[in-house]
Amino acid sequence: MITCSAPGKVYLFGEHAVVYGESAICCAVELRTTVHVNKAEEVIIESVLGSTGLDFEIHPYVSHAIEKMRQFTDIEGVAIKVESELPVGSGLGSSAAVTIATIQALNYLYKCGLSLEDIAKTGHEIEKMVQGNASPTDTYVSTMGGVVMIPQRKKLQHLKCPIIIGNTNKFSSTKELVGSVAKLRSEFPSIIDPILANIGQMSILAEKYVNESDYRTIGRLMNVNHGLLDSIGVGSTELSALVYAARHSGAISAKITGAGGGGCMVALAEDDNAISIAKAIEEAGGEAIITKNTEEGVRLE
C-alpha cells in the first residue's frame, strides 16, 4: 500500500481574478488530505462521500485522477481510501488536495516517474475538466507547499503569523461560483474586468510585503480584497458576520478565502490574539480553526 498526503490552502489575494490570468498569492496550510492506494481486482473509491467504483458524479476528482494516470500506466483495479482534515466544498482547496494526493499515490504505486511539476499540471487539467474553468493555483500550492504566486509559479517568504479560518459550514460549489462570476463578467465587462485587474494588481503589490513579512500592510490590502470579492457577488451574510467578528476582535485582516458563497473566511492574527479571534468567530456562528502556513507540499507518508 502507498499513502500520500497533500495540504489545503488559503488565498491571501486573488481568488476568482486568477481564473482570468490575474496574479494571486496562495498559502498552503497545515490541514491535509491523505490518500491510501493499493492494487485490487476492481476500482474502489472510499471517502466521506461514500463507497463507489469509478464514479464521475460522486468522486469526480479521484475518478479523473485514475483516468489521467491510465495515460501513463496500465491501471486495472485499484482500491483508494481518502481521509481528510479539510472540510469538503468550503474554500480550503479540498478538491485540489484530494486530486494531488491521489495522483502522487498512484505515481508511486505504479512507478510512473512523474515530477512535482507534472503532478501539478495533471491536477490542474483535472480541476479544469471538473470545474469548467480553473486556475492552476490550488493544485500548484497543494503540490509545492509554502506561499506561491500564480501565474508566475514563484515561491514567496514563509508566512509566520497564526492563520485563523472561520467556516460558515455552508457548502459552496467552486464550479457554481466561478460560473456566476463568468456570467456577471459577460454582462458587465466594463465594470467587472477592472475589478479583477485591481485584485491582480493587489497581489503584485503585496509580493514585496509578503517577502518582508510586513503583516500589517498585507492585512490592509487583504481587507480591500475582501471588499472587491463582495462586489463581484461571492460574499454572503454568514461570511460577512465572521469577517467582521474577526476584525472587531483584533485580527490583522479578514477576508473570504476560496470560491466564497459559503465556505470559509481567513484572518491573520498576532501571536497573542489567535485564541480570542477564534472565540469571536465561534460566537458569531462559525467554526474556527487555528492553523499555520506549511512548506510541506504533497508527500509520501
Ligand SMILES: Nc1ncnc2c1ncn2[C@@H]1O[C@H](COP(=O)(O)OP(=O)(O)OP(=O)(O)O)[C@@H](O)[C@H]1O
Ligand atoms: N475528502 C474527500 N473525498 C472525496 N472527494 C472530495 C473530498 N474532499 C473534496 N472532494 C471533492 O471536491 C469537491 C469539492 O470541491 P470544490 O472545489 O467545490 O470545493 P473546495 O475545493 O473545498 O473549495 P475551493 O475550490 O474554493 O478551495 C467535492 O464535491 C468532492 O468531489
Ligand SMILES: C[C@@](O)(CCO)CC(=O)[O-]
Ligand atoms: C475561485 C477560485 O479562484 C479559487 C478556488 O479555490 C477558482 C480557481 O482558481 O480555480
Ligand SMILES: [Mg+2]
Ligand atoms: Mg476546489
